[in-house]
Amino acid sequence: MIEVQNLKKQFRQKEVLRGVSLEIKTGETMVIIGRSGCGKSVLLKHMVGLLVPDEGRVLVDGEDISQMSKAALYRVREKFGMLFQSAALFDSMTVGENVGIALKENAQLPNKEIEKIVAEKLAMVELPGTEHLKPSELSGGMRKRVGLARALATNPQYIFYDEPTTGLDPIMSDSIDSLILNLAKSLQVTSIVVTHDMQSVDKVADRVAMMHEGRIYFLGTRQELRHSRDVIVRNFVERNAYQDVEIEGELGRLSQIDKKKR
Numbered sequence: 267m268i269e270v271q272n273l274k275k276q277f278r279q280k281e282v283l284r285g286v287s288l289e290i291k292t293g294e295t296m297v298i299i300g301r302s303g304c305g306k307s308v309l310l311k312h313m314v315g316l317l318v319p320d321e322g323r324v325l326v327d328g329e330d331i332s333q334m335s336k337a338a339l340y341r342v343r344e345k346f347g348m349l350f351q352s353a354a355l356f357d358s359m360t361v362g363e364n365v366g367i368a369l370k371e372n373a374q375l376p377n378k379e380i381e382k383i384v385a386e387k388l389a390m391v392e393l394p395g396t397e398h399l400k401p402s403e404l405s406g407g408m409r410k411r412v413g414l415a416r417a418l419a420t421n422p423q424y425i426f427y428d429e430p431t432t433g434l435d436p437i438m439s440d441s442i443d444s445l446i447l448n449l450a451k452s453l454q455v456t457s458i459v460v461t462h463d464m465q466s467v468d469k470v471a472d473r474v475a476m477m478h479e480g481r482i483y484f485l486g487t488r489q490e491l492r493h494s495r496d497v498i499v500r501n502f503v504e505r506n507a508y509q510d511v512e513i514e515g516e517l518g519r520l521s522q523i524d525k526k527k528r
């Protein structure tokens with residue numbers, strides 16, 4: 267279980283997290299949504315110990331990772347698999363080498379064993395037998411799958427996905443969502459997914475946390491999200507980004523009229 271408690275983070279003058287609290291239960295898929303720049307990635311980075319909070323803390327299975335030593339954090343991170351937005355593959359290495367990199371660095375396994383695990387993980391992401399390819403030979407969707415196979419290599423308990431479907435066409439996005447769903451079921455991992463993509467929310471989320479103005483504004487199941495009558499939630503869900511601009515424009519116009527009257 268991951269417990270985020272009253273997390274605050276400021277960059278220069280900008281308060282990005284203003285007291286975020288969130289519990290992610292073992293085995294669930296939590297999807298974090300919110301408008302661009304609202305702090306989703308910053309929250310995710312705190313959860314994996316890449317950022318240190320100004321206030322508050324993050325507990326992973328009861329251990330506070332916020333102030334941990336590097337060595338202790340390294341041990342906790344062995345529970346994590348991370349799929350970053352860009353998939354972050356090394357272009358000079360083959361697919362097989364990319365997937366096996368953590369096993370080579372940490373586990374000190376014999377090469378034959380590493381090859382076996384790499385083949386198994388590539389099969390899990392439906393890319394069997396692609397070990398010899400170079401990342402430059404892959405499509406965007408395939409790169410994400412390889413990134414996911416690499417995240418799975420060390421048998422993580424928690425998988426973090428940062429915008430897993432961004433930049434992919436709808437069919438490719440859907441197949442990545444299916445994969446997230448299948449892995450969550452078959453491996454019983456806890457998944458944390460940051461996304462803008464409402465199709466993904468509908469497909470994979472057990473619960474949804476929507477961030478707004480540095481806090482968790484909505485927390486509930488995907489059905490509750492769909493049925494919410496809250497204007498800010500509705501705006502996001504219906505992708506009605508223009509409405510905010512219209513409201514702001516309208517308020518600006520009204521305040522001008524008000525000034526003239528005075």
Ligand SMILES: Nc1ncnc2c1ncn2[C@@H]1O[C@H](COP(=O)(O)OP(=O)(O)OP(=O)(O)O)[C@@H](O)[C@H]1O
Pocket residue numbers: 277282300301302303304305306307308309462
């Ligand atoms: N290391 C940093 N230094 C300074 N500012 C940062 C840093 N990391 C993030 N920010 C700022 O924090 C805010 C939130 O960024 P974040 O990447 O978490 O947004 P996001 O919700 O993930 O957006 P998107 O959906 O566009 O990826 C932004 O204004 C960003 O510029």
